[in-house]
Amino acid sequence: MRRLFRTFTLGLCLAACQPAQEGDPVASVTVGRDGPATPATPAPGATIASQVESACRSVIFENTPLTDCIASPERHRISTALAGSDGNFGSMAAFAATRDARTIAFAVNAGMFEEGGDPVGYFVSGGERLKELNTAAGPGNFHMKPNGVFFGTGDRWKVRTAEDFRANVSERPQFGTQSGPMLVVDGRLHPEITQDGPSRTIRNAVGVDEQGRAHFVISSAPISFGKLARFYRDALKVKNALYLDGSVSQLWNPATDRIDQGAPIGPILVVERKVPDDE
Template sequence: MKRVAALLLGAALVAGAWFALSDGDRPTAPAKPPKPSACKSVTFDGKRFTECIALPGQHRISTKITGKNGVIYRGFAGLAEDVDPATVAFAVNGGMYDTGSEPIGYYAEDGQRLYPLNTRDGGGNFYLKPNGVFFGEPDGGWQVMTSDDFATKVTQRPNFGTQSGPMLLIGGALNLQISPDGTSLKIRNAVGVDPQGRAHFVISDEPVSFGTLAALMRDHAKTSDALFLDGTVSALWDPASDRMDGRYPLGPLILVTHRSPD
């Protein structure tokens, strides 16, 4: 009996000590390890790039332009205030825009078309035709298509979409408006979708030509259709690697988030 009483007393003392601990002193469950980055460094033709891959079923893609305060983001800082960074796989600039950071071509967000398809002629990269549209549903079915094909073949409005230009690749062939070895070198980024339905977002980490970027999208990323997103202001936010490019101002943004478990 003395042994049992001693054991009970010891248990009571341990329990009392536990409850006497402040919340800050009590052991906590280990935090879940952060998700690995969806982005990786790539060297192609002697040039450095960062490639981020969105996977159907694991990631969700959306377009963003205006914050909860009604003001156009124009960069990643405002977006980071409106979303939980822990849910973000990465984000990139997403298409051509005017001086007010509004899209100059097709733009759809959450199933709503906010800006119409632009088929006009003009000057600048956007009008190096054919230009194109990146679009799809949040969980997959992502596509890159020339603007003309988008106008004639897409009969159901996609959940998201953004128009940019020029197309870098069309059916695996280099856009005839682009030189394979052009001398204009800038920071550039692009998007394409491979045969497995994965969306490849590539940004150069040093100035490159259109031709080099197109060749990477064809030979490394294995995308047959690829769309130029922008140059000079091309930017990436990758929370897992603590990277948030500060180039400013941006226009439409493409946000890739981790899909929540069902």
């Protein structure tokens, strides 16, 4: 289970550390147009930058560049897919080659996975549960409790801790993916994440704001868990945010011809336009 057992212990404050500081709310955020954050190559047939509006924006938070891609319930629908190397796609570019780029707002990697691309935790695609909720103890970021689930049906999307999900969600959603750790829980930083720890890598996450919009954030430079969590809490005012992954984090944004390359990925979150911009 290659992805599950890779742990960024330097960025997480374990039981022996002092309690994390909450930090001060951010005073300002610089926002611009989205551009490639990591080496990117257009997918064949996916060049539509002059035809559609980007759902992603570039943001500078505490001197760290981020890309914030926003899914709106009025304009978008969300689904999941698998991009594992075992009979599936294996890369964002391979996935993009199978889809009509005019219908896609953006897509991101959707959580941690095992060898072959199978998700480590709960995973639902098209209303079919492919993996049950994983509440087991273990090493690695996934098992930093609380971990959580991003899920939804129709235009209602939520992030809940895994325990909250198990206790309160009785109907299977149309899509769902489990990852960990939670970055923000009920408006507070995860208790075992430091404010700005020394472990830095490209990371991505998801959270839903008070307007019901899902913010998919990927860093354009190495970032700590704490800074990413504080961006959700302080800049986006998101009360519950879920870490998706690091190092392998990738984004496909057809509107800017961005398609990230890198290590093989597994689960994917796909945000589609309800009405293509050219219609």
